[in-house]
Amino acid sequence: MKLFLCTFIILCHSLSFAQKAPNIIIIFADDLGYGDLSCYGHPTIHTPNLDKLASEGQKWTQFYSASHICSPSRAALLTGLYPVRTGTDSHVFFEWSAQGLPPSTTTLAEALKANGYKTACVGKWHLGHLDGYLPTDHGFDEYFGVPYSNDMRVDPKMKVSENVLFREGMTLKKMRTRGNKVDNWVPLFENKSIIEYPCDQKTLTSRYTEASISFINQHKDSPFFLFLSHNMPHIPLFASQAFEGKSKRGLYGDTIEEMDYSVGAILAALKDNGIDNNTLVIFTSDNGPDLTYNQNGGSAGLLKGSKFYATEGGQRVPAIFWWPNQIEPGVISELGSTLDIFETCLGMAEIKNPNSTALDSFDLSPTLTEQSESPRENFFYFSSSTPPRGTIYAVRQGSWKAHFYTSGIPHYEPSAVTQNDPVLLYNLDQDPGENYNLSDQYPEITERLQKLSHEFEASIHLGPNQFLKKISEQVRPEWAQ
Ligand code: MG
Numbered sequence: 293m294k295l296f297l298c299t300f301i302i303l304c305h306s307l308s309f310a311q312k313a314p315n316i317i318i319i320f321a322d323d324l325g326y327g328d329l330s331c332y333g334h335p336t337i338h339t340p341n342l343d344k345l346a347s348e349g350q351k352w353t354q355f356y357s358a359s360h361i362c363s364p365s366r367a368a369l370l371t372g373l374y375p376v377r378t379g380t381d382s383h384v385f386f387e388w389s390a391q392g393l394p395p396s397t398t399t400l401a402e403a404l405k406a407n408g409y410k411t412a413c414v415g416k417w418h419l420g421h422l423d424g425y426l427p428t429d430h431g432f433d434e435y436f437g438v439p440y441s442n443d444m445r446v447d448p449k450m451k452v453s454e455n456v457l458f459r460e461g462m463t464l465k466k467m468r469t470r471g472n473k474v475d476n477w478v479p480l481f482e483n484k485s486i487i488e489y490p491c492d493q494k495t496l497t498s499r500y501t502e503a504s505i506s507f508i509n510q511h512k513d514s515p516f517f518l519f520l521s522h523n524m525p526h527i528p529l530f531a532s533q534a535f536e537g538k539s540k541r542g543l544y545g546d547t548i549e550e551m552d553y554s555v556g557a558i559l560a561a562l563k564d565n566g567i568d569n570n571t572l573v574i575f576t577s578d579n580g581p582d583l584t585y586n587q588n589g590g591s592a593g594l595l596k597g598s599k600f601y602a603t604e605g606g607q608r609v610p611a612i613f614w615w616p617n618q619i620e621p622g623v624i625s626e627l628g629s630t631l632d633i634f635e636t637c638l639g640m641a642e643i644k645n646p647n648s649t650a651l652d653s654f655d656l657s658p659t660l661t662e663q664s665e666s667p668r669e670n671f672f673y674f675s676s677s678t679p680p681r682g683t684i685y686a687v688r689q690g691s692w693k694a695h696f697y698t699s700g701i702p703h704y705e706p707s708a709v710t711q712n713d714p715v716l717l718y719n720l721d722q723d724p725g726e727n728y729n730l731s732d733q734y735p736e737i738t739e740r741l742q743k744l745s746h747e748f749e750a751s752i753h754l755g756p757n758q759f760l761k762k763i764s765e766q767v768r769p770e771w772a773q
Contacts, residue, residue: 313408313409313515313642314571314618314641315515315516315518315562315567315570315571315572316404316515316516316517316518316571316572316637316640317504317517317518317520317571317572318369318517318519318520318574318575318576318633318637319520319522319554319574319575319576320366320416320520320521320576320578321522321551321576321578322362322416322522322526322578323362323525323526323577323580323590324548324581324609325580325590325591325592325593325598325605325609326580326592326608326609327581327591327592327595328525328548328581328591329342329346329610330342331346331351331610331612332610333594334541334591334593336539336545337539337549338539338552339548339549340552340556341552341559342575342612345555345612348614348616348621349573349612349615350612350613350614350620350621350622350624350659350663351610351611351612351622351623352611352613352623352625352626352628353623353624354608354624354625354626354628354720355608355610355611355627355628355629356609356628356629356671356688357369357576357577357578357579357630358374358375358607358629358630358652358674359375359381359579359607359674359676360579360580360599360602360606360607360673361383361384361579361599361600361676362418362441362526362579363380363384363419364380364381364382364384365630366393366417366521367393368630368631369400369633369634370397370400370401370419370430370519371393371397371398371399371400371634371649372631372632372633372635372649372650372651372652372653373631373651373652373653374631374652374672374674375674376674376681376752377651377752377754377755378393378394378755378758379394379754379756379758379759380393380419380759381674381681381682382676382681382757383759384440385418385419385421385440385759386444387421387440387445387446387447388447388762388763389420389758389761389763390762390763391422391425391758392419392424392758393420393430394758395425395429397649398649399431400431400519400633400634400638401413401427401430401431401519402430402431403634403638403645403648404431404517404637404638404641404643405431407515407643408515409514409516410433410507410511410514410515410516411431411518411519412435412436412507412518413427413432413434413435413519413521414436414500414504414519414520414521415437415438415496415500415519415520415522416438416439416440417438417439417440418439418440418441420439420758421440421447422447423451426483427519428483434483435481435482435483435484436481436503437480437500438478438480438481438496438523439481440478441478441526442476442478442493442524442527442530443475443526443528445473445474445475445477445478446467446477446478446479446489446490448468448469449468450479450485451484451485451486452464452467452485452486452489453486453487455487456485456486456488456489457489458488459491460477462489467489476490476528477490478493479491493523493528493530494531494532494533494536495532496523496530497523497531497532497547497554498532498554500522500554501554501557501558504518504520504554505557505561508562508567509565512565512566515641520558522551522554524548524550525544525547525548525551525590527582527585527588527589529543529588531543531546531547531549531550532550534550535549535550542587544587544588544589548590555575558573559573569616569617572615572641573612573613573614573615574613574614574633574637575612575614576609576610576611576612576633577610578609578630579599579606579607580592580598580599580601580605580606580607580608580609581598581599582598582600583599584599592604592606592608594724594725595608595724595726600699601699602674602675602685602686602695604725611628615640615660618640618660618661619661620660620662620663622663624659624666626665626666627669627670627688628659628666629654629668629671631650632653632654632655632656632668633653634648634650635648635653635654636653636654636655636656636657638655639656640657654667654668669689670689670744671687671688672684672686672687672745673686673687675699675709679697679711681757682752683697684696684745684748684749687741687744687748688720689741689744691719691720691721691722692718692719692720692734693717693718693720693741694715694717694731694742695715695716695717696715696742697709697710697711714731714732714738715731715738715741715742716731717729717731718730
């Protein structure tokens with residue numbers, strides 16, 4: 293009888309868990325700017341599915357990526373830690389990088405997996421391509437995607453699947469000997485090995501969508517976490533035949549409209565499976581638009597600067613949260629960050645995490661469910677190049693932002709980094725474009741923000757730099773020697 297009762301209680305508990313724990317989907321765009329969706333003001337890029345997501349959920353207007361470049365931004369989202377803490381702050385990973393996100397970190401995937409979630413990463417990873425650093429080494433049950441940016445090359449020593457598809461006259465021998473010579477020829481991975489090389493980038497968005505829907509269909513009965521990390525609209529730009537040439541904004545717009553279509557397809561899959569009311573969907577971007585590619589880059593709207601800069605255009609990104617009947621719909625002008633996604637997902641799933649390692653993550657769920665004040669009061673903008681690692685370029689507290697440094701493009705024009713004397717001070721609620729320096733009028737605010745930054749800098753333990761080790765000198769292209 294006792295055994296029967298115990299079994300019954302366990303069964304009830306697991307059934308209620310299955311019903312209660314929400315599925316979580318994070319859709320992450322690459323280099324999509326603050327002004328690149330129609331719901332964020334773009335006049336010619338049409339994003340009806342994201343607009344619907346925003347109108348049914350919450351659209352955040354002061355939401356920050358933790359970095360203005362790719363790898364650090366991803367490390368922060370998955371760990372809830374400023375990238376300086378994990379040693380992923382100062383560059384991006386390349387095909388010759390020997391390291392990645394340190395295995396010792398706890399990712400959101402690991403935290404959710406420990407609570408019964410099925411986990412998948414689909415798309416761009418960019419936190420290390422070698423064994424030990426891939427998504428399946430960081431809490432994801434499965435992986436399908438390009439392990440870094442789509443303008444990189446192949447590491448000729450990568451594992452190759454038995455069923456690999458070689459394209460463009462490529463063979464295993466050619467790849468091993470000279471595969472790394474071709475720009476934009478990137479490998480497509482399934483779990484830990486290449487299944488296609490060079491991958492057909494025109495099909496990436498649609499194949500990522502198919503893989504995502506397949507994962508959703510397969511795990512509709514258990515809580516799942518899907519991290520769908522698009523390669524687009526990072527350059528080089530590719531859209532499938534159905535979208536190429538269709539947007540008024542040119543190829544850049546085509547890629548975003550295809551991504552929007554993908555969002556619609558994923559929402560339809562949730563509905564078809566009857567799980568749309570039990571799924572939290574988050575859409576955001578890893579950093580601002582890349583303006584070094586002119587029309588092939590996006591737009592930060594009314595914000596100053598772009599990718600590579602600690603200005604608003606470099607780090608403020610669109611952010612949409614959707615979960616029917618749970619999220620109080622509205623436009624939120626509170627502070628939030630991709631850093632907060634870690635604790636927010638756990639908070640929305642009502643998972644207790646008393647020994648959380650996500651030191652820089654705030655649980656935004658009270659704001660999502662009740663529109664109460666955001667617990668985030670400050671946001672720190674770190675350098676990804678000179679001055680030394682761990683230096684805070686700028687800080688935001690409430691409506692105020694102080695810039696201690698003005699950056700050039702890291703690694704390309706490091707000499708353009710200048711220390712601002714006097715410090716630049718902006719009221720971002722009144723001046724989101726950072727046009728009017730008010731430091732003369734409010735020296736006490738400048739001083740307060742300086743003190744805040746110095747204290748935070750001093751409190752941070754810098755993780756060992758993950759970009760120093762290279763796998764081999766000969767796999768590095770000439771321009772990177
Ligand atoms: Mg990026």
